[in-house]
Amino acid sequence: xxxxxxxxxxxxxxxxxxxxxxxxxxxxxxxxxxxxxxxxxxxxxxxxxxxxxxxxxxxxxxxxxxxxxxxxxxxxxxxxxxxxxxxxxxxxxxxxxxxxxxxxxxxxxxxxxxxxxxxxxxxxxxxxxxxxxxxxxxxxxxxxxxxxxxxxxxxxxxxxxxxxxxxxxxxxxxxxxxxxxxxxxxxxxxxxxxxxxxxxxxxxxxxxxxxxxxxxxxxxxxxxxxxxxxxxxxxxxxxxxxxxxxxxxxxxxxxxxxxxxxxxxxxxxxxxxxxxxxx
Amino acid sequence: xxxxxxxxxxxxxxxxxxxxxxxxxxxxxxxxxxxxxxxxxxxxxxxxxxxxxxxxxxxxxxxxxxxxxxxxxxxxxxxxxxxxxxxxxxxxxxxxxxxxxxxxxxxxxxxxxxxxxxxxxxxxxxxxxxxxxxxxxxxxxxxxxxxxxxxxxxxxxxxxxxxxxxxxxxxxxxxxxxxxxxxxxxxxxxxxxxxxxxxxxxxxxxxxxxxxxxxxxxxxxxxxxxxxxxxxxxxxxxxxxxxxxxxxxxxxxxxxxxxxxxxxxxxxxxxxxxxxxxxxxxxxxxxxxxxxxxxxxxxxxxxxxxxxxxxxxxxxxxxxxxxxxxxxxxxxxx
Numbered sequence: 228x229x230x231x232x233x234x235x236x237x238x239x240x241x242x243x244x245x246x247x248x249x250x251x252x253x254x255x256x257x258x259x260x261x262x263x264x265x266x267x268x269x270x271x272x273x274x275x276x277x278x279x280x281x282x283x284x285x286x287x288x289x290x291x292x293x294x295x296x297x298x299x300x301x302x303x304x305x306x307x308x309x310x311x312x313x314x315x316x317x318x319x320x321x322x323x324x325x326x327x328x329x330x331x332x333x334x335x336x337x338x339x340x341x342x343x344x345x346x347x348x349x350x351x352x353x354x355x356x357x358x359x360x361x362x363x364x365x366x367x368x369x370x371x372x373x374x375x376x377x378x379x380x381x382x383x384x385x386x387x388x389x390x391x392x393x394x395x396x397x398x399x400x401x402x403x404x405x406x407x408x409x410x411x412x413x414x415x416x417x418x419x420x421x422x423x424x425x426x427x428x429x430x431x432x433x434x435x436x437x438x439x440x441x442x443x444x445x446x447x448x449x450x451x452x453x454x455x456x457x458x459x460x461x462x463x464x465x466x467x468x469x470x471x472x473x474x475x476x477x478x479x480x481x482x483x484x485x486x487x488x489x490x491x492x493x494x495x496x497x498x499x500x501x502x503x504x505x506x
Numbered sequence: 507x508x509x510x511x512x513x514x515x516x517x518x519x520x521x522x523x524x525x526x527x528x529x530x531x532x533x534x535x536x537x538x539x540x541x542x543x544x545x546x547x548x549x550x551x552x553x554x555x556x557x558x559x560x561x562x563x564x565x566x567x568x569x570x571x572x573x574x575x576x577x578x579x580x581x582x583x584x585x586x587x588x589x590x591x592x593x594x595x596x597x598x599x600x601x602x603x604x605x606x607x608x609x610x611x612x613x614x615x616x617x618x619x620x621x622x623x624x625x626x627x628x629x630x631x632x633x634x635x636x637x638x639x640x641x642x643x644x645x646x647x648x649x650x651x652x653x654x655x656x657x658x659x660x661x662x663x664x665x666x667x668x669x670x671x672x673x674x675x676x677x678x679x680x681x682x683x684x685x686x687x688x689x690x691x692x693x694x695x696x697x698x699x700x701x702x703x704x705x706x707x708x709x710x711x712x713x714x715x716x717x718x719x720x721x722x723x724x725x726x727x728x729x730x731x732x733x734x735x736x737x738x739x740x741x742x743x744x745x746x747x748x749x750x751x752x753x754x755x756x757x758x759x760x761x762x763x764x765x766x767x768x769x770x771x772x773x774x775x776x777x778x779x780x781x782x783x784x785x786x787x788x789x790x791x792x793x794x795x796x797x798x799x800x801x802x803x804x805x806x807x808x809x810x811x812x813x814x815x816x817x818x819x820x821x822x823x824x825x826x827x828x829x830x831x832x833x834x835x836x837x838x839x840x
Contacts, residue, residue: 320550346814350565478663489658500724
């Protein structure tokens, strides 16, 4: 049955306005990255006076973008892998076992989400410096410190979502595996994990995006050697001349991997949310 | 690995026994296994607990402790030796007649206004978009991908683009409003002065509403199709179905969603920091930026920590009240 006229009309109007609102910045980002400098420093032009790929070549020289890129890749990649593995263990424990403190654990892990980041930024900074001085493990200014920090940012959501996902895998399956001689961990990795792949993919995407986009902690916990893209991109704007076409080109380059990954895998995220978190 | 061996050896016996009864009998007598199972959940939780403790819990306790210290730049290397301040930091933060307290109160109200507007718009747009994209029509897949893109973009890339668009001389916004539509008499400033609040809300909504869209979209998949079919048979039109089926089914999801959106926007640091830099314009001085400035720019960490603790207390109270209120409402429904 087709929806009534009024519904269709409102839908068209609403979706059109929303599309313009959402697409405008994306449009500006893409077109400006292909404009010559005079088009982005002078009055805004919808139609560029000429197209050039020069900004895409220059971005690598104006700031050490490749270096920032590899830092971000290492930090976000490692944080994602660690976060997913740790979350799998924790979610399996919560989903499959009854133990004392289960509720306390889930509630306290989830509640870390509401702490203002600003409250534990400085203590964390001091803690990292002190641990580094005491043990020689370089946490402050190193990628390791940032990796550990970021993995905890996605952990609550990852655990929360995977609990829901693991709950939807019938218990009989891993019990059967254990009867067949698997240990609990064998059952987890041979039965539960394969059955929950969409949820795990969704969680991994989320963890990567979180780490790739974090700004506040990256600005305090890194040094010149370990700067990530979040801080590196701002270097284009602090110069006397702002090369806006290069800024837009660089923004686009750092966005493409995550946006592409997210859009390809978004249906897993939606099913993942449906299976677990939403309930 | 070796631990599982005895278990595996013990299995051949009862395997001959029939079906499910055999299963249960076999698991019971293995005592070491049961002991191991008792410890196993804790072992599985250990890594998660360890990292949460290191990055969140311990620093938070330290942060609360720091709020009671006179922690200026002279003591930052050796913060344990900083003199005890008692409640002085808190008194300074809530003395609304003095500049520090006055500025904090101002930024609190700015944050409240920002939070209410941003959450309301994010929620409204997200729910409407999800409902309008519920039916299958041409271009739905494209719109869905487009709408999710702001959420997927790294926030610094997104906000830098907005920053470019909001530039006074070469920005797109002024070009459209002034040069093309002649809506404003002169080019406005969007990143300083009064307009900066509007800019902040617009950018935050642009970046965050797709999250609401994503969650609601997932929730809509959970509503059984036959509910709609039954309603259609009873003669309910599209609007009535939305009012009587879709919106009520979304209620539990909405309760969580609004809470999460509230906590995120209230603590939002990235949007104002990337849009305005270290010191935000007075009209857009969100509380997290304000605390960052009090701590890292003016080097008064004790006061900054006290403000953070007050912020945490406020969020705890609001969240608590919200949870009590929503769960009671749910109870009266049943």
